[in-house]
Amino acid sequence: MEDRLDDIINGLHQKSKTKQTIYRNTQQTFNRMKEISQALVAELTERVTKQDAEVLIEYRNLNEHEFHVKFSGDLLVFVMHSNIITFPDDSEIMQSVYVQEDFRRRFFGHIMAYNFMADTIKYNRLDDPGYLVGRMLVNIENHFCIEGVRQLDLSFEQASDIARNEITDKTLRVIVESAMIAAVNNDLMGQDISEIERITLKQKLENTHLTRPHKLGFQIVHELTN
DSSP: OHHHHHHHHHHHHHHHHHHHHHHHHHHHHHHHHHHHHHHHHHHHHHHHHTTOTTOOEEEEEEETTEEEEEETTEEEEEEEOSSOBOOOTTSTGGGOHHHHTOGGGGOBEEEEEEEEEHHHHHTTOTTOOOEEEEEEEEOTTSBEEEEEBGGGOOTTOSGGGGGTOBOOHHHHHHHHHHHHHHHHTSOEEOOOHHHHSOOOHHHHHHOSSSSOOEEOOOOBHHHHHO
16 A cells, blocks of 8 residues: 555656646746747837838736737737646657657647737727637747647647757747737638628627627648648
């Protein structure tokens, strides 16, 4: 009985220590991503205002787990999840020889980037959707992979690449820049006229705008490969 209890205690200790390290790695990555995004916004603002002073690009830090980058009518919401995750054994990332070589590499912190319309936040339109641009997985050795949409067009977006993908300032900047490009190219679509030909007084009173244009959305990688 004591041996089994020791096994449980040792297993819990190893897994807890692993997850704590991954959380710290993810938090450091997220903090660095904040700094890089802030510097990128400042650089873009300086260059853009020379051409058009009315174009605004803004960085906003919400808390330790969220920050926003706003540009034109788009808003990128970057969120770091507080939990450490793993995946089923048959998932692509678990099939990597690199992951299988060390049990600790099966666990990941994750950072998501969502694209909203800027007015969704400004007018508190709670029913407006946001669209996932990408998810960054961070492991115990500060390796990463990117999952998400084809529009990111990144050279390191495959889960199988995690063995050689090490987090650097350069890669973090490329990720933020690519998310911005994807958001800019994600067009705003108007509603079909049949959807707005009748409204109720309740709808008129509750909505800041009577119509609800929405983002075109993205093609998620797994939808294209199935």
